[in-house]
Amino acid sequence: MRSSSLATTGQAGRDGATLHTPILIEDEIARFQTDGYLVVRAGFDQGEMRHIDAWAREVEAMPEVSGRQWVYHEASLIEPDRQLIARIENIAPFHAGFAELSDVLKGAVGQLLGEEAVLFKEKINFKMPGGAGFKPHQDAQAGWDAYADYFINVLVCIDAATPENGCLKVVAGQHKRGLFRSWEPLTEADMQGMEFVDCPTEPGDLVFFDSFAPHASDPNMTNATRRLYYATYNRASAGDHMARYYVDKHKNYPPDIDRQAGREYRFRV
Numbered sequence: 001m002r003s004s005s006l007a008t009t010g011q012a013g014r015d016g017a018t019l020h021t022p023i024l025i026e027d028e029i030a031r032f033q034t035d036g037y038l039v040v041r042a043g044f045d046q047g048e049m050r051h052i053d054a055w056a057r058e059v060e061a062m063p064e065v066s067g068r069q070w071v072y073h074e075a076s077l078i079e080p081d082r083q084l085i086a087r088i089e090n091i092a093p094f095h096a097g098f099a100e101l102s103d104v105l106k107g108a109v110g111q112l113l114g115e116e117a118v119l120f121k122e123k124i125n126f127k128m129p130g131g132a133g134f135k136p137h138q139d140a141q142a143g144w145d146a147y148a149d150y151f152i153n154v155l156v157c158i159d160a161a162t163p164e165n166g167c168l169k170v171v172a173g174q175h176k177r178g179l180f181r182s183w184e185p186l187t188e189a190d191m192q193g194m195e196f197v198d199c200p201t202e203p204g205d206l207v208f209f210d211s212f213a214p215h216a217s218d219p220n221m222t223n224a225t226r227r228l229y230y231a232t233y234n235r236a237s238a239g240d241h242m243a244r245y246y247v248d249k250h251k252n253y254p255p256d257i258d259r260q261a262g263r264e265y266r267f268r269v
């Protein structure tokens with residue numbers, strides 16, 4: 001747990017709660033505004049991470065059923081005949097632990113947004129051995145401007161993320177340039193002058209980054225899975241768009257269980 005007296009709210013003891021509510025200090029809020037991202041070490045302690053780790057294993061083991069959590073697979077880059085879980089989305093409605101996690105993160109995101117935060121989407125990126133990386137992009141490039149003008153992601157590190165297993169890579173200050181273009185990742189020309197740096201994380205670390213912050217990651221060519229949970233929020237004054245987002249996404253990029261044979265689905269950003 002962080003040493004600042006502002007770093008916890010003391011809500012850990014509330015009825016039925018497993019997780020405390022992380023709170024940011026002023027210096028962290030200022031750094032987020034300057035860089036477009038903020039790393040908070042040990043945002044959750046080891047006891048809390050034991051729960052989050054167990055919840056992620058439960059989600060992975062949940063049966064894949066249409067109308068429940070959304071599971072996406074990918075072919076391993078190490079053994080191409082092997083199918084891996086790439087990510088699971090839309091978890092909180094079907095898992096009380098992740099409902100609690102996405103709820104306790106709202107406090108700190110609200111501090112960064114300057115008003116109450118509303119959950120937009122959430123997922124676990126599993127990046128199993130042989131799991132692919134992500135091209136440099138801004139999350140806003142995935143058509144999010146159809147719902148609100150600004151979002152903040154929180155990454156919760158479940159497994160240690162390293163340069164070798166494809167940790168997040170970030171670049172400071174470039175969020176101020178706004179949206180480059182929708183539905184395409186960043187080009188070489190866009191990235192002139194951008195310096196992407198590895199952002200290794202340990203279980204319990206949090207990374208806040210906004211929807212214009214360029215980021216990327218490499219494949220996982222190690223023999224261990226690297227799970228990162230991401231929850232994304234927008235300002236309450238911009239509305240609650242989660243249900244519409246998932247209805248729209250289902251039309252173009254449904255979970256694997258709902259895919260039509262013979263139709264091609266292309267991941268764009």
Ligand SMILES: O=C(O)CCC(=O)C(=O)O
Nearest residue numbers: 125134166167216217228
């Ligand atoms: O989990 C990662 O490696 C990066 C994820 C990412 O960039 C994304 O989901 O947009």
